[in-house]
Amino acid sequence: MQAFTHVRALAAPLEGRNVDTDQLIPARFLKKNRDEFYKNYLFHDLRFDEHGAQRPDFILNRPLFQGAQILVADENFGCGSSREGAVYCLADYGIRAILAPSFGDIFFNNCLKNGLLPVRLDAKVLDAVRQTLLNSTETNDSAREITIDLAACTVKAPGLNAPQIFTMDPFWHECLLKGVDELALTLSYANAIANFEQQHRNAHPWLTS
């Protein structure tokens, strides 16, 4: 997993609440192996028409937002199905972070396991950021860049006068900063798990057989 310390990158505004994981990746692509071009499936039916041609209006297809690595989204982003393919395709497309007022519960967890940073910020703040990005006509990408410092938990974005501070649980904060998943930590608790398991089995023998 790639360590996440800070990122400064082009950001794309994605309008609409409740963007579900079926939009992020339609179910028909879920049978693909992890190394089979997940970046092509991201927002597939929104990005491409039925003949496979790019839909010019879709935000990631617009010249000013091509190559975006940060998404600025609205409430309940990634709701619905638990499919981790939704995160695979975002990560493979090159998205490093998603800013939204709230996230689908399982999607949020899936992001953390793949080095993709989900940042919760106030809905009104993000409305302002999306509006500024949408109105931007600058040819230079730097006008549409967002800077995220994960160590300091700050976001600098167009349309905001001051950096925004976000909160992240210390446990996942450390995992992301170090680029490690939690499995190694869990395995280091092997004795504690074994002891718990023994007591649990003694107390509720019907649960583990």
Added chain:
Amino acid sequence: MNLSLASPPRTLFEKIWDQHVVIPRSAGPSLLYIDRHIIHEGSFHAFKDLRARGLTIRNPKQVFGVADHYVPTTSRDPNDAITAEIKEVILKFDDNMKWSGAHYFSIKDPQQGIVHVVGPEQGMSLPGSVITCSDSHTSTHGAMGAMAFGVGQSESMHVMATQTLWQAKPLQMRVELNGKPAAGVGGKDIILAVIAKLGVAGAVGFAVEYAGSALQWLSLDDRLTMCNMTIEAGARSGLIAADDLVFSYLYGRNFAPKGAAWDQALREWQQLPSDDGCHFSQTLSIDVARLSPMLTWGTTPDTGVAIEGVVPDPAALSDSHARQAALAALAYMDLTPGTALSTINIDRVFIGSCTNSRLSDLRSAADILRGRRAVVPGIVVAGSMLVKQAAEAEGLDKVFLAAGLEWREPGCSMCVGINGDLALPNERVASTSNRNFVGRQGPGVRTHLVSPAMAAAAAVTGHFTDVRTLMGQQ
């Protein structure tokens, strides 16, 4: 009596949580013990990850594989999968399950079915247990008094490797359902009403416990339907305290305790209901006696409305984001505000899915279809081989076939369409499934979520119909 020594009142969820904490942390995630983990064919990512790390399944007896997402519903032969790629996924699951040593309900198993139907049916889902499954509708098992939640592939791998998971404790919400539901109104209508009230993000960060006088009128299948769709309000889990209905259902099932263990388990399960005075961060109360049969009009599950009504007008919404979303949904659904719901024609019906494919679901659809003909095509997909067998023993299959519908083999089928069971572009479907998202049942397909009885009523009239006008008239 020294009251200060008594433990503070706890919710059902909190009692189960406390019994499963391996490594407590005051803030953020604690390490939780997972009693039973269920997987389906989509687990090939988790298995690949597990093998790449040189790990195996820690406790194969606590892991259950059930083939449901990719299996064909036309036969029990992987060769009938509609593409070679889908067949590969089914066969890969066979290989992985063989390697794992875990319990396996393959496509050919006489007790195979949809994971969330098979879990309770086999007695895997027990009161007081913690259950994970790599599927968002795992909340279903909460109707058995379990703490159950969906996980992704990485978390699934973690559970297989360690039998544990790092989890933050959700907030507690209580939804009180009062009154006796009218005839023709069931679990599906109630949960659509709950989601309409909460909104699709209304329960994010919560575990939802259902309580209230209405529960005594609801079957276990109704309760499973309600907990199943609790995730559609954003909740982590839905729960209902196990009672005699659950205990008598579980007695004697494959993975339920037997003999002295049963007696011990029962004594413990009876201590699990939420204590008087326990704290819920949020409460909601619904008078279910006032509910009508429901259907959704939009592209999110919170757009449920009573069948007597009309397509709502977005102009009435003060919030501009909500208005935009409603306008986009109306455009996709090809609907005009003010249209009477009972005049909307349908092209197809789907009766099935982990939400509504159990025996009482099939009975309620058959009660409407008996002696009538469907005027649109449709499929009926039993939730499990055991449900299918029981339905056939009652002759329900003959009712569906006589009505002109197809009677299929168990699987997720048209709910998610991964196996290729899809509607055609621009078709309008009356579906007993759980999600009406854009493109969910195929590109351009318009999905309306309804109960099995309402799907049957729409099938025989060709348009959405208040099922109560068709009841008992054959």
